[in-house]
Amino acid sequence: MEETQPQPPQEQHLFDDFSKVTQASQGKRLANYLIDLVGFYVFMYFFSYIVVEISWDLAILLYGEHEGFNLLGRLVFLLLYGMYMGLLEAVFKGRSLGKLITGTIAVYENGSRIKGDTALLRGLIRAVPFNAFSALGNPAHPWHDKWSKTWVVNYKDINRS
Numbered sequence: 001m002e003e004t005q006p007q008p009p010q011e012q013h014l015f016d017d018f019s020k021v022t023q024a025s026q027g028k029r030l031a032n033y034l035i036d037l038v039g040f041y042v043f044m045y046f047f048s049y050i051v052v053e054i055s056w057d058l059a060i061l062l063y064g065e066h067e068g069f070n071l072l073g074r075l076v077f078l079l080l081y082g083m084y085m086g087l088l089e090a091v092f093k094g095r096s097l098g099k100l101i102t103g104t105i106a107v108y109e110n111g112s113r114i115k116g117d118t119a120l121l122r123g124l125i126r127a128v129p130f131n132a133f134s135a136l137g138n139p140a141h142p143w144h145d146k147w148s149k150t151w152v153v154n155y156k157d158i159n160r161s
Contacts, residue, residue, distance in 0.1 A: 021111065021157045024104040029140045029152060032098030033132070039097045040084050047080070078127045086123020090116040095155075105155045106145075114150055122148045 024032075052059045088096045094106040094114045106114050106122065114122075125131060125144040135142035145151060 021153050023139050023141075024102070024152045024154055026135075026138065026140045028102045028104055028154075029135060029142075031102050032096065032104060032152070033135075035098035035101055036085060036088075036096050040081055043084055044077070044080070078129065082123045082125070082127030084123070085126050086120040089114070089119035089122060094119065099152070099155075103155045104152050105158070106150050106152050109149050109151060114148075118148055118150065122150060 048059070085096060089106060092100070095104075099105055106119070108114055108118070122144045125147050128143060131143050134146075141151075
């Protein structure tokens with residue numbers, strides 16, 4: 001008797017014809033960034049309040065006036081921004097607050113929905129200094145898209161069948 005190997009599940013593509021899908025415009029990408037940045041600042045306000053309540057010494061270390069401590073605070077800020085964005089996209093399956101408002105979504109280059117680990121990777125890549133400047137090309141394809149092999153596309157292009 002011959003045993004057959006089980007086939008792995010096929011990736012579900014979100015689009016009828018991915019070649020007809022357009023990447024999100026530079027304007028939408030900028031709007032995503034600004035909206036997400038405002039959301040992150042609100043998050044950081046509450047995070048900073050909690051840090052101060054827990055330990056004044058830790059707050060001085062992260063937010064102090066000394067140059068070395070200021071650098072540490074900036075690195076922590078970048079890392080927290082990356083984690084914040086990664087968790088948002090993981091929870092909302094490729095969408096962040098900015099993407100929800102502008103009607104865009106992050107997908108793999110082949111059109112399938114991104115998984116949680118890819119969303120977290122996209123977030124961590126955002127912590128790379130100067131990542132924001134990598135989005136200045138036309139079309140906008142920043143490092144967190146290139147390195148994770150993802151695109152940001154218009155959500156309305158998705159096949160809703």
